[in-house]
Amino acid sequence: MATPSTPPLSPPRHSNLPTPPSPTVKNDRYFANHPTLSLINQCTSTKHLKQVHAQMLRTGLFFDSFSASKLITASALLPFSSLDYARQVFDQIPQPNLYTWNIIIRAYASSPDPTQSHLIFLQMLHQCEHFPDKFTFPFVLKAASGLKAFRVGRVFHGMVIKASLNSDVFILNSLVHFYGSSGDLDLAYGLFMKIPRKDVVSWNSMITAFVQGGYPEGALELFREMEKENVKPNDVTMVGVLSACTKKLDLEFGRWVCSYIERNEISVNLTLSNAMLDMYWKCGGIEDAKRLFDKMLEKDIFSWTTMLDGYAKLGEYHEARHVFDAMPCQDIAAWNALISAYEQNGKPKEALAIFRELQLRKDAKPDEVTLVCTLSASAQLGAMDLGRWVHVCIEKQGINLNCHLMTSLIDMYTKCGDVEKALGVFYSAERKDVFVWSAMIGGLAMHGRGRAAIDLFSKMLEAKVKPNSVTFTNVLCACSHTGLVNEGRTLFYQMEPVHGVVPEDKHYACMVDILGRSGLLEEAVELIEKMPMVPTASVWGALLGSCRLHGNIELAEQASSRLLELDPGNHGAYVLLSNIYAKIGKWDRVSGLRKVMRDSGLKKEPGCSSIEVNGIVHEFLAGDNCHPLSKEIYSKLDEIAARLKSIGYVPNKSHLLQLIEEDDMKDHALSLHGEKLAIAFGLISMAPSQQIRVVKNLRVCGDCHSVTKLISKLYGREILLRDRYRFHHFRGGHCSCMDYW
Structure with a gap:
């Protein structure tokens, strides 16, 4: 008996079916009503499909192109489908018709490996007698979007034009989506405007492109135009509009959108409910979010995690834990939300306690996010033993040490005091991005190894890695900690003309610190006066700290005054000025400042x-x-x-x-x-x-x-x-x- 792995190349000689004139009957529905094909629609598992497949092979029905296309559709697209099995079936078809090629291309376009969609498309160009049609290109463009393959997508666009398919609304919608997801909003919008009769998918594609491209105002304006054109929005439209509201943090308009959905009786599925929930939390509509969550008849892991993350970011850890414990399924995303909430809000001990609980319960397997958060919490606490343990786990489990994890490990080792181990991790990396280089430069700076930090910066430039804003903050800090004034000046004044990085307030603060620490207070003041932006609290704080070192009371009082104008609740300004007064024995002024702090309810950060x-x-x-x-x-x-x-x-x-x-x-x-x-x-x-x-x-x-x-x-x-x-x-x-x- 023939098996799926060893199919005959032609129908059996004793088949009851008439022998086709060629290995496949092309574009013919001669067997459309064959009883075996009706069994395909009744299948509920891959096992059932394989049984039908075997029967089709025995009877020779598999070698009819229309019949084979029915089987490949079920194999690739039904809920229980197996793409690997669908590919095996496809590879057995001697001469697939165009519809069959499109089905397998479509299936791979939505798979975790959309590259296969493009490879099959190339195979199709060589083996199929028909040129790709209006159904083929939307699928390969979808794959290009998923892969961020801009050049490949442009090639498909050219093929569309050559095939005179560039007026087809389905293809144009796909092109709008492709260019939007590639970040070329101008080209996406230009194509959108050329669509003669825009359907709701056209509008949705452009609205989504604007949202994903960081232009939420454009998305909301497009929604208003859509209303004027009397195009009825659907749930996908509203997800895009709500995402725009979320990015703008516009709670008022977000509430209006939610009421619009209800007034217009737009179908609210789980995706739309989650979009509303996400908007409420991120825009500050906490009570709205709670009411919506309680009303939701269906909730998925995203719904629960959104609530958990929302409570955690508000610092309502008891509520966050309550949501976590109530979750029907605590996947790693939920654990990560809880761990990262503590870690990012200055509670590293609590973050590590949750991580240990995860290890003990073994409900979910830690992923890259878990490890990054745990390493960051370890760095904050200086918990090197746990940080080392995480590093060993990464190595034992063979986890890919990408740049994100590499940066976290370097940060952990340097902040825990082992700069040599950090350097070992750094030099072991095959690929180093700007964040890996910046982390190592920052680590050397923290340890007072200014010359080494500058040397590493030079090696970074030799490696053709372009420094960014963080890189310069770290290398300037290195100069500050070791009194490398001339080197700091040179780096600062090279930032924009040589490296194309515009100095920000934090870089000015570093430069003021470099000059001030070395006693060049007048030059520091001149730099502040020449700043192209209004000096921030960090700039005045740097000057105030320098005044403390050198006992310049008059300048310290000016810096403190300017600092408190910008940040009245900054207890550090009072502390630094008090320290200066105390250092020269002006205890009456110390008492006066302490009284001001008490009267205003200010409390210093406890040591x-x-x-x-x-x-x-x-x-x-x-x-x-x-x-x-x-x-x-x-x-x-x-x-x-x-x-x-x-x-x-x-x-x-x-x-x-x-x-x-x-x-x-x-x-x-x-x-x-x-x-x-x-x-x-x-x-x-x-x-x-x-x-x-x-x-x-x-x-x-x-x-x-x-x-x-x-x-x-x-x-x-x-x-x-x-x-x-x-x-x-x-x-x-x-x-x-x-x-x-």
């Missing part, structure tokens, strides 16, 4: 230091006594204080200027800063050979910096301290920053 020991991150606030080992920690602090005193160390009272940052502690406050508690805990919990790594959310104070240098010498320990701006590597009584910080 918090963390340390990872045996994979567990421990956090310490100033004067913290909540840790289970508090007694041992404070005993160690007493020991440290005694040893420091024995070598003549006296706390620098000028550093009491940090009182504002540490909740009004008394004279002994300096010994109770969080970083000192964390270091003491490290000394009693870690082996002498282990590096002590501490992460602080604020700038480390001068006294803690001095004490940590002495501890590194007295106890023979290597200590890494990461504050808000950079790393400090302490060893043998010295710091890598060379006291330039």
Whole structure:
């Protein structure tokens, strides 16, 4: 008996069917009413189809082109269809007719591998006696859209013109969609305007093109024109219009669109409901979103994830968790929404707790998004043990280390203190995009390796990788941290004329910091005065920080005033100015600023230091006594204080200027800063050979910096301290920053 894999090339000699004149009966419906073909419509599985296929082979019916096309249609397009099986069936047909070619091209155009659609099209050009028709081109154009194959699509467009099919509305609609998805809105709109009798698909294609091309205003204007032309919109139209409202964050018009849908009795399917839900959340219509979600009779994973993500981004984590627990199916997208919400909102501990839960429950397999979010949370906390574990998982599971993951790994290692490991990851990459280069340059900058950062920037240019805005922010920060003033100037003034990157406010802030830190305050002020845009809070903050370093009270007061005009709630401005006053002993002004802060309800960000020991991150606030080992920690602090005193160390009272940052502690406050508690805990919990790594959310104070240098010498320990701006590597009584910080 013939099988699907070994079909006969001609009908059996003893078939009851008349012998066709050739291997296929072309474009003939002679067997249209054959009882075997009626069985195709009754099939409910691929197994049933294969049984019909076998029967068609036995009878020779398979070699009739019309009959074969019926089988290929079912194999490729029915809900239970298998594209692999459909391809096997197609390859067995000796001379497929044009309809059959179109069916298999159409099936692949909507598949995960649309490239096959184009390959079969080329095969068709060589083997089919008929030229592609108006049904062929929409499918190959759809495949080109999915592949972002702009040049290939242009070739198809040329073929359409040569075949005189360029007035067909279906093909024109496909071309509008193709050019729109390729980002050429002008060409898409030009073709749209040439459509003589636009149907609803024409309007939908152009509306979608405008939305996807970042021109939501055009989409909404087109919708109004559509109304004037009396073309009745459908659910696809409204999805596009709602997406435009979402991009414009126009809640008022979005609500009007939802009422329009109801008034005009437009069919609301799940896709349209999800579009409304997404619009409400992203435009701030929280109560609208809740009401709609409760009314939805059908919900899919997108519906649930939208609600989950919405609550999480609002900081309503209890509600987000409630939605997560209520989900009928918690796929990896839902886990990612919860993990990323915590990670992106400054709650890395909670993000990692959710990741550990995912690992324990094994409901879903982590994907690239999960790993990127987990690496980012690890970087924020300085949790290198977990970050290393994720890296090992990536390698063991053979996950493709693309540029996105590569960037995350480099960021994690540099922020956790292992810049050499980050460099190892960087140099192992076969392909490096601008973000990978920028991440490594930024990592070197954080560790005070300014020369190395500039050298890497030069290598990036040699590799013909065009720097972007982030690259220059990172390389300018490297100059700032190491006092490379001339190099910073050169890079800054080369940005636009040499590299085509227009300096933004953040680049001006970096340059002001470079000049200010080195004492060139007048030049910094001149740069601010020449800025082509209004100086932002970050620019004035950079100048204020420089004034703190050099004790320039008059300029500090001006910078603080301008900063608070732009950002009245910026507690950092009060803190920096208070520090300047305290440094020169003007305590009456310190008290005055503290009163202003109290009266206005401003609270400074509390200082918090963390340390990872045996994979567990421990956090310490100033004067913290909540840790289970508090007694041992404070005993160690007493020991440290005694040893420091024995070598003549006296706390620098000028550093009491940090009182504002540490909740009004008394004279002994300096010994109770969080970083000192964390270091003491490290000394009693870690082996002498282990590096002590501490992460602080604020700038480390001068006294803690001095004490940590002495501890590194007295106890023979290597200590890494990461504050808000950079790393400090302490060893043998010295710091890598060379006291330039």
